[in-house]
Amino acid sequence: KWKGEGTTQNLESIVIGRCYDYIRIVNPAVGEKNCSQIWEAFKNAFINKDPCSILPNDYALFINLSLHTIPPNKSLFWENNQLLVNSFAARGRRYMSLGDTLFGFVGDFLNWCGQADSPGLDYESCPTTMECENNAVESFWRMASITYAQHSSGVIHVLLNGSADGGAYPQPGFFADYEIPNLQKGNISQITIWVVDDIGGPDIDSCGTHSVKTLETRLKTLGYDVTCTDNYE
Amino acid sequence: MPLQQGSARTRQRTVLLVGIVVLLAALVLAVVLASLLTHGKHEVSPQMLKWKDRGTTKNLQEVVLGRCYNYITAQHPELGDKDCLKIWESLKEAFIYKNPCNITSEDYQPLMELASHPIPCNKSLFWSKTGDLVHRYTKSNQNFLTLEDTLLGYMADRVSWCGDPSAPGINYESCPKRSECESNPGSVFWKMASKMFAEAACGVVQVMLNGSVEAGAFRSSSIFGSIEVFNLNPDKVSEVRIWLMQDIGGPQSESCSGHSIKRLISILEERNFKITCEDNYRPVQLLQCVHNPDHTDCRLCTNST
Numbered sequence: 001k002w003k004g005e006g007t008t009q010n011l012e013s014i015v016i017g018r019c020y021d022y023i024r025i026v027n028p029a030v031g032e033k034n035c036s037q038i039w040e041a042f043k044n045a046f047i048n049k050d051p052c053s054i055l056p057n058d059y060a061l062f063i064n065l066s067l068h069t070i071p072p073n074k075s076l077f078w079e080n081n082q083l084l085v086n087s088f089a090a091r092g093r094r095y096m097s098l099g100d101t102l103f104g105f106v107g108d109f110l111n112w113c114g115q116a117d118s119p120g121l122d123y124e125s126c127p128t129t130m131e132c133e134n135n136a137v138e139s140f141w142r143m144a145s146i147t148y149a150q151h152s153s154g155v156i157h158v159l160l161n162g163s164a165d166g167g168a169y170p171q172p173g174f175f176a177d178y179e180i181p182n183l184q185k186g187n188i189s190q191i192t193i194w195v196v197d198d199i200g201g202p203d204i205d206s207c208g209t210h211s212v213k214t215l216e217t218r219l220k221t222l223g224y225d226v227t228c229t230d231n232y233e
Numbered sequence: 234m235p236l237q238q239g240s241a242r243t244r245q246r247t248v249l250l251v252g253i254v255v256l257l258a259a260l261v262l263a264v265v266l267a268s269l270l271t272h273g274k275h276e277v278s279p280q281m282l283k284w285k286d287r288g289t290t291k292n293l294q295e296v297v298l299g300r301c302y303n304y305i306t307a308q309h310p311e312l313g314d315k316d317c318l319k320i321w322e323s324l325k326e327a328f329i330y331k332n333p334c335n336i337t338s339e340d341y342q343p344l345m346e347l348a349s350h351p352i353p354c355n356k357s358l359f360w361s362k363t364g365d366l367v368h369r370y371t372k373s374n375q376n377f378l379t380l381e382d383t384l385l386g387y388m389a390d391r392v393s394w395c396g397d398p399s400a401p402g403i404n405y406e407s408c409p410k411r412s413e414c415e416s417n418p419g420s421v422f423w424k425m426a427s428k429m430f431a432e433a434a435c436g437v438v439q440v441m442l443n444g445s446v447e448a449g450a451f452r453s454s455s456i457f458g459s460i461e462v463f464n465l466n467p468d469k470v471s472e473v474r475i476w477l478m479q480d481i482g483g484p485q486s487e488s489c490s491g492h493s494i495k496r497l498i499s500i501l502e503e504r505n506f507k508i509t510c511e512d513n514y515r516p517v518q519l520l521q522c523v524h525n526p527d528h529t530d531c532r533l534c535t536n537s538t
Contacts, residue, residue, distance in 0.1 A: 010302035013317070017299005020292040025391050035295065087373045088523065109307055 002051075002125035007112045011121060015039050018106045019066075030068040030102060038065045042106070045136070047114035051122065052132035056143035063147050066103040070096055072154030072187075079168070079175050080161040081196065088159070095157065098148045107144070112136055145174045149182035156183070158193045160212065162230065163201035167211030180218070191219055193228040206230045281397040282333070284407040289394045291405060297321050300388045301348075312350055312384065320347050320388075327418070330402035333395035334414035336421045348385045349429060352378060354436030361457040362443040362450075363478060370441075370517050377439065380430045389426070394418055427456050431464035437472045438465065441517065442494075444479040445486055449493035462500060472507040476514035481525040488512050 008014065019035035041062040046054045076095035078085045089095040098104040113126035113136045127135045158175065160168035170176065195212055197203050205212050207228035219226045290296060301317035323344040328336060358377040360367040371377050380386040395408035395418045409417040440457065442450040452458050465473070477494065479485050487493060489510035501508050513530075522531035 009306045010317070013295075013298050013302045014306065015299075017295050017297075017303065020295045021299060024290055024292060024296060035292070083373070087369060087520075090369070 002113075002122075002127045003131055004126045004128040005111050006123040006125050007121040008110045009123065011110065011112055012039060012043075014110065015042060015106050019102065022102050022105050026105070027068075027100075027102070033066065033102065038062060038106070041065055045140070046112070047121070048117070048119055049114060050116045051113040051127055051136060052134055054134050054136045054139045056139045056146065059140055059143040063103055063143060066106070067147065067151070068102055070101065070148070070151045070153070074154075075148070075152035076157045076159060077149075077175050077179055078159040079170055079173055080164040081159060084161075084196070085159055098144060101144075101148060103144050103147065107137075107140055141174065142178050145178040146182045149179040150184060152183065153187035154189055156188055156191045158191065160193065160195050160205070160215075161198065162195040162203055162205045162212075163198040164204065168195050168205035169211040169215040171211070171214075176215075180222075183224075185223060188224065190225045190227065193226065194231075195228065196231045281399055281404050281406060284333070284395075284404075284409040285413060286408045286410040287393055288405045288407045289403050290392045293392065293394055293403075294321060294325070296392060297324060297388050301384065304384050304387050309350075309384070315348070315350075315384065320344065323347055324388075324394075327422075328394055328396040328403075330398060331396045332398055333404065333409050333417050336416050336418045338421060338425050341422060341425050345385070345425060345429060348388070349433070350384055352383065352430070352433045352435070355438075356436075357430070357434035357438045359431070359438065359440040359457055359461050360442070361440070361452070361455045362446050363441045366478060366517065366521065367441045369520055373520065374516070380426060383430065385426050386430075389422060423456065424460055427460050428464045431461040432466060434465055435469040437474060438470055439474045439476060441476045441478060441514075444477045444488055444491070444512070445483040447484070447486055450477060450487045450491065451493040451497040453496075458497075462497070465504070465506065467505045470506060472509065473501055475508065475510040476517060477510060477512050478517055478521070479513060481518075481521045481528050481530055 016035050016039050019033065019038055023030055023033050023035070041064075042059070045058040045062055074094075074096045076085060076089055076097040078097065082099075085097050086099065089097045089100055099108045111126060113122050114120070115122050126137070129135060129138045162168050164170070193207065193212065193215065195206055204210075207213075207230050208216070212228065216226055216228055298317055298321050301315070301320055305312040305315050305317065327340040327344055331340070356376060356378045358367065358371060358379050360379060367379055368381060371379055371382050381390045393408055395404050396402055397404040408419065411417065411420050444450050475489070475494065475497070477487070477489050477491075479488075489512050494510060498508050498510070518530070522528070525531055
């Protein structure tokens, strides 16, 4: 029916398990959260609805219940280098990327969607973003990205892939469309951009060129103090 | 008329008196019942045993189940036939309602059978006193697997559990330290899982040891030194590669030519394994360099030819 993979099996157990894993072991500093309620809010965002009609705000209650502070100077934004970010951020100990927050942690690498007129999850297939933008997973990450940006403060780090096809700073992209517009200027002291090429990969983009230049200009125009560093030339 | 009034007043007073007596009786009954009930509760769950280590992780069931499903669904779909509910139940049965100083390997046998899975050859990575570094390495290089990257280890990592003979059978307050008793649920689990992990290894195996530890990189008292080394199968394992990692800018307590390494090599040679040792294996050292990019050991062009 749809072109994308279906809902991940055992989604409920995985989400609830990850929620408790996070609050008990990964980051107990966030305190007590009601993981069953968090699951219910997550699910209610998209079940029993047309899977092409899910909006970021449908996850508002989920975000409300799973929100916690992001320590200043620890936010790490990224594009096209998720595995690198995960090993660099060291599971929140050095940096806290979106995937290291509770709301990002529970959804990372999973897939889900519902169906109209049925309380069940669709395990067969789910719409891709090409088929329709307002799908459950896309809207989840839009909402999570907006929230993450809104709650980031201090020195912000951005890790971009200088070897990526189409440029290190993708437009459209999550960082461009959902994160930059939601940064709280008054809470941010500086934005530090790192452009890192794949080992042995092409050096397509660098600081001061092409898409990175576009990004630097945009941020400076918005009034931010911006620095940019390349990996080895 | 006065007579009637008199009898009405008497009736009123009697009703009042009866009412008060009934109230008093009800009150006494309530007090008696309450004390009986609470007394009963105390009898059903007396104080649990007190230990020195942290107690069972709260929401252990949800965490273990979630990790199991996460592992077999999102990470290793080839293990799709594993029954996570059964696996959780078998873990629980191993320790619930039992005295946590009396745990045996038999207690964990059903769990071990349900949750174990084959390990591809040349991928086993053992470790001692390098927990943080070795797991960062396997997260970035899926060519190696530590015990904590197998289903059993993944479910149990950083989690604790122990039981108690009194209800509800799980002690969330405290659990025994090894120094209090060796046959505690955690120690027995990890010893058994480590033994099986070693037995399952085949081809070339790797071990990451810490060359900055004062007590020596290889210790016979560690799980690696006391269990894993002796359960490697010489018919299956062709070679043991030691990676001796020193902290960047840290003490260089030992290298491949050090005493404890010599001892390890002789133990392994006696069991007919081929052994190699490498100081500061570069791929792992690069990970250490993420924290210390300006150190001389972390310059990119350190090898000239």
